Ligand code: ADP
């Protein structure tokens with residue numbers, strides 16, 4: 765049932781003479797159909813943890829297992845393939861390609877996976893409909909609001925049907941009303957589509973929608989517990 769496991773993970777950055785321990789001895793497991801918020805103030809190690817959960821970086825010490833595979837022992841191309849079908853990424857700044865329509869942006873990961881055109885187009889349209897953008901498929905990012913752009917980016921993250929959606933401050937660039945729509949979509953992906961959502965945020969209100977709180981302080985995991993007061997956005 766475990767999708768990602770950290771075993772005694774350390775991440776150390778060398779800054780000239782100085783060593784910074786951005787993560788210190790973190791042991792944690794993320795299973796299927798969880799909604800976890802990684803919280804903590806600026807500098808506590810959230811981005812470092814996000815990069816490691818996303819298998820975009822490797823630990824300085826300790827091991828990380830993605831679906832049971834020790835990522836340090838995988839070839840780069842095998843890791844990229846495993847990551848591509850297991851994890852979908854949602855970023856604060858959306859990271860959409862400006863010259864492409866919403867539909868083309870969602871099609872991109874499907875084309876990379878060499879899904880046939882007909883299947884890819886059907887799937888991309890379904891995903892844009894799922895996030896409420898069936899009437900905006902031909903719009904380019906500049907013709908969409910921030911919240912709509914983030915919904916395109918969520919649709920894109922779902923393209924390869926990953927088990928995990930990894931969201932970095934997903935509402936950080938949005939006003940509170942639009943942010944609530946976006947968090948509502950992530951909540952439904954967890955509740956109705958049984959995705960594992962891992963959200964990194966410094967916003968405690970946003971963390972209220974998650975079912976599990978993982979708190980970092982100076983690189984240490986100081987708290988990991990169920991959120992007994994989970995907010996239902998409905
Ligand atoms: P957060 O996302 O919670 O703000 P980070 O993971 O970005 O925290 O940073 C944790 C610590 O690691 C901070 O002290 C930060 O300065 C340091 N750090 C992060 N990335 C690097 C890097 N590439 N090189 C050197 N130090 C870094």
Ligand code: ADP
Pocket residue numbers: 887890891923924925957
């Ligand atoms: P539902 O069947 O309720 O729509 P699913 O989670 O099965 O919920 O599907 C969500 C979306 O993902 C749908 O658009 C579906 O077509 C698509 N989908 C489901 N499984 C896969 C898969 N293995 N590969 C590609 N697309 C999939």
